[in-house]
Amino acid sequence: MGIEVAVEGLSMSFGRQTVWEDVSLTLPAGEVSVMLGPSGTGKTVFLKSLIGLLKPERGRVMVNGVDMVHASERRLYETRKLFGLMFQDGALFGSMSLFDNIAFPLREHTKKKESEIGRIVLEKLEMVGLAGAETKLPGEISGGMRKRAGLARALVLDPQIILCDEPDSGLDPVRTAYISQLLIDLNAQIDATMLIVTHNIDIAATVPDNIGMLFRRNLVTFGPREVLLTSEEPVVAQFLSGSRAGPIGMSEEKDAATMALEQLQELERTGGEAEGEAVRSIAPQLEPTPGLPPRAAVQRRRERVRSILPGLPPPARQAILAGFTEAGPVRAGSGAGPTAVGLGAYAPEGPGADPELPPLPRRRSSGEGGRS
Numbered sequence: 001m002g003i004e005v006a007v008e009g010l011s012m013s014f015g016r017q018t019v020w021e022d023v024s025l026t027l028p029a030g031e032v033s034v035m036l037g038p039s040g041t042g043k044t045v046f047l048k049s050l051i052g053l054l055k056p057e058r059g060r061v062m063v064n065g066v067d068m069v070h071a072s073e074r075r076l077y078e079t080r081k082l083f084g085l086m087f088q089d090g091a092l093f094g095s096m097s098l099f100d101n102i103a104f105p106l107r108e109h110t111k112k113k114e115s116e117i118g119r120i121v122l123e124k125l126e127m128v129g130l131a132g133a134e135t136k137l138p139g140e141i142s143g144g145m146r147k148r149a150g151l152a153r154a155l156v157l158d159p160q161i162i163l164c165d166e167p168d169s170g171l172d173p174v175r176t177a178y179i180s181q182l183l184i185d186l187n188a189q190i191d192a193t194m195l196i197v198t199h200n201i202d203i204a205a206t207v208p209d210n211i212g213m214l215f216r217r218n219l220v221t222f223g224p225r226e227v228l229l230t231s232e233e234p235v236v237a238q239f240l241s242g243s244r245a246g247p248i249g250m251s252e253e254k255d256a257a258t259m260a261l262e263q264l265q266e267l268e269r270t271g272g273e274a275e276g277e278a279v280r281s282i283a284p285q286l287e288p289t290p291g292l293p294p295r296a297a298v299q300r301r302r303e304r305v306r307s308i309l310p311g312l313p314p315p316a317r318q319a320i321l322a323g324f325t326e327a328g329p330v331r332a333g334s335g336a337g338p339t340a341v342g343l344g345a346y347a348p349e350g351p352g353a354d355p356e357l358p359p360l361p362r363r364r365s366s367g368e369g370g371r372s
């Protein structure tokens, strides 16, 4: 099972520029969390701070008893092995084949024999739907395939925490739906704690168990997905509806006069109806592809959320309780949820299959799948 990541009072500045301050949250073990936020609010900086690549000036990041902010280089090096990091662009070495790129962490950090390395690399390539592409160079494949290769590389050391920086950037909506499904499938298979940084509302609405949002140097919210998805906070409502009316401007923030004028225009346009209400129905969460095991995190989360239910806002409470009584999450392609509309399940295998899209994951046993 994945490891919990506890962030306590974290503040980060570059010189006189405060990126965010006093951020506290816990990524629950084995659950999938998303961090949203407009451009430039410090999502990538947050991700890098978790793994100790950047040093916030205050606060702690506790992983397995190690504080990633203050630990010695030796302890950091050891603890980083628990992490798999998927960079925005895949961060592959252009002159190396996919095989060598994915084998790189194994050759650097382990003493495994080449035969064992080969077995692991091919297994991870298959997990991300890239079986057969091992001899390709990064320049010979699409952006979506490069992202999946980056994910395969993040998996080779069997991480217990996976950090994904904008897995959807540069991808069309169909490829984004595939990567969403892939992330849920991976969580089902390895039960790792996952944090995904993204602007993408479809990913946020359908993939994670928990969602947070950074804005104006603060963590606006972090908690069960239903809390943000039903939130009436103006910044959240604007972000979810993709509207220009609200506190988020072209350069992240707007002045008060511009906001007041926009609110007036919006009131005139809608005749006073609350902006964004139409998008407040919650899309069902994706579930693993049939044949994969159910996500172990689902049951753990249910118990965890039940224990904090009384302290949550009423709309979130209602949505959570409704979710408890419904049949459960859906898969991309089932027709439910914004990402799912019009998509098939995974691409077909065999002749004529789209080489850009992953094949159906290998089935573990015919009796598994679905949710108990």
Ligand SMILES: Nc1ncnc2c1ncn2[C@@H]1O[C@H](COP(=O)(O)OP(=O)(O)OP(=O)(O)O)[C@@H](O)[C@H]1O
Pocket: 014, 019, 037, 038, 039, 040, 041, 042, 043, 044, 045, 046, 199
């Ligand atoms: N190494 C660095 N040195 C100085 N400033 C930095 C550094 N890294 C990031 N920043 C600044 O920190 C701020 C947050 O950047 P970050 O890339 O984390 O934002 P983001 O929310 O991930 O944005 P986007 O969604 O556009 O990728 C930006 O103003 C950026 O210029």
